[in-house]
Amino acid sequence: MLKKERQAYILHQVNLHNKVLSSSLSQEINVSEDTIRRDLQELADEGKVIKVHGGALSHSFSQVYYHPTHNIYSHEQKKTIAQKAAALIQDGMFVLTTGGTTILEMARTLSPHLRATFISGSIPAVLEYMNHPNIDVILIGDRVSKNSKITVGGEAIAKIKQIRADLCFMGMNAIDIQHGITDNDWDIVQLKKAMIESSQKVVCLTIAEKINTLQPIHICNVSDIDILITELPPDDPLLKPYRDAGIEIL
Amino acid sequence: MLKKERQAYILHQVNLHNKVLSSSLSQEINVSEDTIRRDLQELADEGKVIKVHGGALSHSFSQVYYHPTHNIYSHEQKKTIAQKAAALIQDGMFVLTTGGTTILEMARTLSPHLRATFISGSIPAVLEYMNHPNIDVILIGDRVSKNSKITVGGEAIAKIKQIRADLCFMGMNAIDIQHGITDNDWDIVQLKKAMIESSQKVVCLTIAEKINTLQPIHICNVSDIDILITELPPDDPLLKPYRDAGIEIL
DNA sequence: CAGCTTACTGCGTTTTTATGCAGGATTTTC
DNA sequence: GAAAATCCTGCATAAAAACGCAGTAAGCTG
Known part of the structure; x- marks a missing residue:
């Protein structure tokens, strides 16, 4: 080995x-x-x-208890990402989301006037969506993965496959122009794959730190995503390869 | 450890x-x-x-002590109930639960050694279960009801009906010897009915305050439940009618 | 392909850490 | 103020980590 x-x-x-x-x-x-x-x-x-x-x-x-400094540091970046992402959502849309801190930040950014339906298996994300007066929340059920606080398993995947969402927001751990999007947890990779299939448009959210990095398990190719959002301006040279690959950069 | x-x-x-x-x-x-x-x-x-x-x-x-006295008061009662309830759960069991503060208190009382599977649609309850090192958590998915923070709807009910649980813990709002267990939310009543059907033993948790009270919608008869837990000693006269009806009182 | 370098792994020894136990000191409680 | 509970201190022990070393595998180079 x-x-x-x-x-x-x-x-x-x-x-x-x-x-x-x-x-x-x-x-x-x-x-x-x-x-x-x-x-x-x-x-x-x-x-x-x-x-x-x-x-x-x-x-x-x-x-839960630690991480004050680092969190606050990347927090500003995530806020920027969150705002760009939230602007994509329009009234009446069905939105599928993963978990992760970036997604959470987006949930907090949503306008209280927005009327949309959010679908997720992430418990922290759902808690945020619930706070919004005009948002309907659908929770995907299955076994709860304790560390990622998201439901995983066959039931969850089957349920996601039944959905046709307008938008999918995916927080991610690693993206690379050659290897595409990769992650390190088998169950979550399966979930994300299903979400991509079930959505008309796939939006990837990530801090620039994770651009051009690699994780062990493959989720999809770069060509499978539609929009990439980072805290950088869209014309940043770091993002050029992705723009050239036909992805919309925000 | x-x-x-x-x-x-x-x-x-x-x-x-x-x-x-x-x-x-x-x-x-x-x-x-x-x-x-x-x-x-x-x-x-x-x-x-x-x-x-x-x-x-x-x-x-x-x-400075914030806690209003009444809260602390009924909190102690719920702790008592929680302890009695937690004692019923044995290793390897499948346990179905509703939401509610009494159930939450029970979740907090569970021993860290307990190895069991908890199934619930209540988000606060699931958050508690997740904190236990040896407990598997299954989340029932569906539309999230914002005020009760629990998933409700046909999908949730269908999923519950597929389960055969050993134990069902039900927090309740009203019980009366004549009208049985009643509640005031249509969706939640449907859920509870399904839970009762899917469980070998039904355990009702309630503070004594709610004994002999009534709500608009009928869930089940007194004879449909197996165990009733309140903060009172089992031989309290208030509980006599229920004991006479064949329910085990703890 | 021979020779060199480098990275990886396992082993024995030493050092550190974690935990329980015994006893006397201290605090709480009635 | 006496009994009970809880604490501190030092010590013993077992488990785990760190360290140095050596053998082996893998990779590179000329």
């Missing part, structure tokens, strides 16, 4: 269960605990997990 | 109940009181809790 492969597996386990033990991982993958520890160290250095004595925890574990 | 994990659990409990006892925590998590004390000390050093003799308090507690 290759190192990257192993680390992707570890990351997946962390995202799935919110915690991993060095000892059990070492048994599962048949490597020494030393190796696991080194992997966890690397993942921790990249900020992907939180290393603790005996194993590691998902970031979502302390997220 | 990892140290951070344990501390996160403690912190959660403190924020939830405003106070924790070292003794009960040590039992819940199965570690010595010394360890708990050290954890509390660390959390206190980080300013996250206030350590006191015998346990710790939430920070919000030290500030």
Whole structure:
């Protein structure tokens, strides 16, 4: 088993269960605990997990209480993105959304006059939508993934496939002109794939930091999305390849 | 259980109940009181809790008492109910629940050791269940009713009917020996009816205040429920008619 | 392809951390 | 003011981490 492969597996386990033990991982993958520890160290250095004595925890574990500085930092950027995104929604539309902080920010930005229907499996997102007086909210049901606070599974995917939405807002973790959009959680990748299929227009939201980055699992090609929104101005050179690929940049 | 994990659990409990006892925590998590004390000390050093003799308090507690007396009053009652209810749940069970403050209180009371599957359409309830390390959560999807924060509609009912749960916990608004259980929201009545049908045992939770009261819409007869839980001792005369009707009173 | 370099992994040893336990000190409670 | 509960302190132990080292695999270069 290759190192990257192993680390992707570890990351997946962390995202799935919110915690991993060095000892059990070492048994599962048949490597020494030393190796696991080194992997966890690397993942921790990249900020992907939180290393603790005996194993590691998902970031979502302390997220609630920690992260004041970094959050506020990228918060401004996300606000910019949110405003651009919210402007796309018109009265009467059916809007499908994933979870994620960028989407949450968009939910908070919505005009109180907007009359639309929002469909999502993300619990934090739904909580935000609920606060809007004129928005109808449809919650996609299924098993709840604890770290991402979103419903995942076959039922959820089947339900999404029954929908024909006008717009799909997708928060994403990595986009690359060659490999397209990628992510690190199998279940969520399945969800996102279904959402793309069920929507007339796909809008991707991301902070510029994630442009030209890669994650292990493939969601779709760059050509499958319609609009890309970042905090940068549309003519930023970083975005040129995507504009050339025929994507509308906002 | 990892140290951070344990501390996160403690912190959660403190924020939830405003106070924790070292003794009960040590039992819940199965570690010595010394360890708990050290954890509390660390959390206190980080300013996250206030350590006191015998346990710790939430920070919000030290500030001026806001809580209106009535709230604290019925809160204590609901805690009593919650404890009785939580004792019914055993490992491996499938549990169907409605929403409501009494149910929420029960969710907060659940032992961290409990391994069970909770199924609900109530968003606040699901948020609570999600905090438990060993509980699987299934969210029932459909249109979100904004005032009750629960999913309602045909899809939700259809989904519930597919389930065979071991236990159903139902918070209720009114019970009367003659008219049975009644409520005032059409959609929620439909949901509750479906839940009763899909469960082996139906457990009703209510504060005694609502005993012998009436609401406009009929859910089921007294004979359709198996267990009734209130804050009163089981032999309270107010409950006698229900005991005589063959319901188990806790 | 031979030789060199580099990256990865496992092992033994040392160091650190986490936890429980015993005892005496301190606080709470009645 | 005495009994009970809770605390602190130091210590023992087991688990985990860190460190250095060596063997091996993989990659590169001429």
